[in-house]
Amino acid sequence: MSYTVKDVLRLEVAPALGCTEPVAVALCAAAAVSLLPGTSFDSLDVWVDPNIYKNGLAVSIPGTGGLSGLDTAAALGAAGGDPALRLEVLSTLTDESLERAKELLRSGAVRVHLLADRRGLHVRAEARADGHVAQAVIEEHHDQIVSLTLDGAPVADSPLCRRGDAGKAGVGALESWLKGLPLDKLVELVDELDDEDLAFLEDGVRHNMALADYGLKHGPGLGVGKTFERLVRQKLMRKDMFVAARMLTSAAADARMDGVRLPAMSSAGSGNHGLTAILPIWAVKDYVECDRRTALSAIGLSHIITAYVKAHTGRLSAVCGCSVAAGAGAAAGVAFLLGGDVHHVAGAIKNLMEDLAGVICDGAKAGCALKLATAAGTAVQAALFSLHGVKVKPTDGIIAESPEQTMRNVGALSTEGMIETDRTILNIMLEKKITGLAY
Template identity: 40%
Template structure:
């Protein structure tokens, strides 16, 4: 009975993304606001929730050698196309980069934090000589809820509302399902309705290959390959997953102008959710149908956890959401039963729940490498009935309750931690101040 809902959920949450999704979402709002402004641009004001600031501040902008929010804003003014969604930077070229630099020098760009109750909020105001445009995104990267021209509404859409009444872009569908039900539904979904998921494999694998060949960012993926070539670490399935995830993150966080397939609104989540089941299928010589269903399971578990933790959270979603999703999918590929799938959820949760999110940046390569490789290792161990048992820390007797516990810790227990992390980052970012 969940079939149509699950397919729709996958189509909404598994999309190509060019560059880190937070700068892209900011650019999306700026580009839309610019369309409603008129005349030469006089100034731009951007207000962000803390989590958006955190994830946009230190990441590379695709097609450029630049980083950060101000340049993302300037590039959006120079060449952004809001019609392309999270691929808003698709038209970046050398001329656009030059124009963006000129705009940075000529146009005042103010970036500030807002006091909005939503943890996902973007407001862009572009003032031109003859008019002003305003665009607001709430709850999700493309969830534009308000567009204004000179203070008059042009477009308006109500933010999705979660069960607790708070504004959110998530859906409660998966909250009502057990892991067993989700596994059964994925196995029964018509293959042709989820076959589109396979497109994420070559997309994300190409990003990993670019990371290995070009060694951008930290070059972690390439370093891991050297260690394998030298015999320092073994060239096994776990380490291959670690290497490819790291390499893809190296390339993406450095701003290589290549799309990845995202998951639950995040390109890094997509890397973590897709590459482990793909590498395992390749190593085990499993067929394409197995891979497609594993991808569906990985994405859906990722989305389910994000429904509890929120679209952006104080903890690393690549670890507690996409990492868990990948682990469940790999365990399923290995033939694990439902009790073993529950065990892998508990092991991943008990191991990686404390990994902080301190923003998107080059260092995320280490986190993705850890989450992806741990996903495969926990799945292999679960297949031998080795996993963290209930009653140990946050791990519950039911995997669904463990997932809820992750959400509670993230949304309630770590709010002050998140504020502290953002304050530490603000102390090193004098250009960002409360407006």
Template identity: 35%
Template sequence: MKELYLQKLKEEFVPALGCTEPVAVAYAAAKAREILNQSPDRIEFHVSGNIFKNGMGVGIPGSGMVGLTIAGALGALGGNPMAGLEVLDGISPDIVELAQTFVNQGKVQVDVKYGVAKLYIECICFKGENSGRVIIQDRHTNIVLAERNGFVIYQNNSKSATDAVLSMKDWSFRSIYEFINTVDIADIAFIEKGVKLNKSIAEEGLKGNYGLQVGKSMMINIRKGILKEDLMNRSIMLTAAASDARMAGSAMPVMSNCGSGNQGISVTLPVVVAAEEFKVSNETLLRALALALLVTIYMKSFVGQLSALCGVLLSTAGAGCGITYIMGGDFKQMGMTLQNMTGGVTGMICDGAKYGCSHKIAASVSAAIQSSLLAMNHNCLNGMNGIIDDDVEATIRNIGRLANEGMEVTDEVILKTMLEKMKKVS
């Protein structure tokens, strides 16, 4: 399993500039323009409901605007099609101005397409009678179809969510634990880059006036003496500050996990704070982070890339396990941490990427630390509590079942509510 775990870590723990759903839209547009081979005069997007809701209220780096239309325009007019989730890196002010004009003139159209995968983006760039068309599905940079003037130039069948679970059939909570205790530390040293990126944007979030300012407000109240700068509050402050900056359109990259910048932030920073608090070695920190990341990736395989279930539950559950590891907890106590976490904030809805995500992250980080501290005292919710099972593997699968079966109607209601709200505004 060693090579498989290392490969998955390197695939999922990657840099991203901006919220990954609108960035994926920008990436599709950049690829469609590349196929068109000239600058478009209009752009169309047809996206799944989950992509739509995750792009409606989030700031787009460098633009001062929110939404999928500006993200798509930036990608089509100046995005780097070779840069993946960093497609908007280096966009010039001239391109930003041109993209804003494109949007204001109604040259970018976005609508919701039904009956498609939860992660689905179709972009068509037009120039006169010529067109370039790209479809992304299941993963944020997974192109499954590319066409020029209706002729297919590339086609690939993407993996379904079921296939993704089957490809991870040999994964288990215990095998992840065994891996992080035996892997050569040099093999996971690349994780340090993510720590640096995510700490940097957290510091930016504390300096600037971004979004809801959840992190900065905590810092101010710590300075006033209303709050203490302890493990709990420092973890919440830094993680929320990073999300504040990211959701408000900071041009700084983050290290994402499982296609989500917020999940990358919230799986790493609480563990980093715990490592600083308990003064553990860098090796212990890296092993704890590898544990947190892999637990999140494993849980995510049952939930799927996008869901009505807020994914920060998964990332902070992983972080909680990493914190337990740092405090010297054993395998059983890590399972207790995950069980306790499941009994806490499971069920928190995802109603799109927006400023309010930092508020949800604050609640989830608090729950993760509390779950870890309970586990260290050998206090654990058992199988008599709701969807929790005495077997941690069954609990993980129950979370996936809740997300995919139990919250389908929730997803529909959220999207319907957001679309109705948009009609009122327009």
């Protein structure tokens, strides 16, 4: 089965309101509750894999005044979420549904359970009411509902189930197809972009720039982006393309991680990936001569490379995907934007991988803005170095002769080499929760 660039964009790029791990829990909970005969329920239990659990502990949920936690996300989804909106499930929250969610939490009606040995993205929600039991299951991808049952019987033909799209086998089959392509074919996909695709990519820019603008104006979260801007104003930093990329990307992450009620255009299932895949390129375009199509095509390539790397690493792992996946996408996009050919794109990807492959993911939180700033600046550096002949040698560490094998090596590092690292990260975070030092 073959795909087009339009398929890649449709299946891998979408608006997402809030961090996608708690959003996945909210979506699963909303889907389960929607199956019950009435509008209320007696209890809601949710089971999640370790990476969903890790990424949902500390990040703020949009529209809640700073509330966090997977139990909160589940209660919000159940109380007022619309599962038909998928990753924007919480956009329908009202003051009334927020109060109802808080009451559910106070009464102990919502419980979250960690599946400590589960590998791969998994969320299961089970809602009970008046003797009925409704269950929803999400697997592999944040909005991929693979099972809906009511009282043990499958709910047939529900539009919420997403095993495929337009006759294709969904994201999993797309990723298998992408993994079989060499880099030159991935770059050639950009040539297929039509006016509709360019308009969609520009819509993604608008979404993510709205978050960046909010972050620069208000300084939410850690205020990393606004601090960059202040340092520039004080002439302690010079605003070149490196700093511009870091400023925009971190400002957007500040806003998103603080729960600002603005959607991000996600990439490969992650809003922060979307920020990293788009905003460094949009910042760099102001420093070079380029037209709209070239800038948006560079962003299209960034999404494609991000999806390619994530196909190897998996959706969630111990490695920071914003650094190694979206960072690689941004590096490829910047190299393309600056007039580089496929060899320059390959060099940019390998430079980025050598630099950032060891960055860990310790959950979604305000501090992600620092990592996104690093990824954005390093992406620009990796591209410029490649264009000037600096390319990591294949004898170095995990770097291979080809960019394809390099990305496969990073996938092996993520999925096989850092399993114990992931457990250790989660154990540290759980200890903080138990001792009351955080969350």
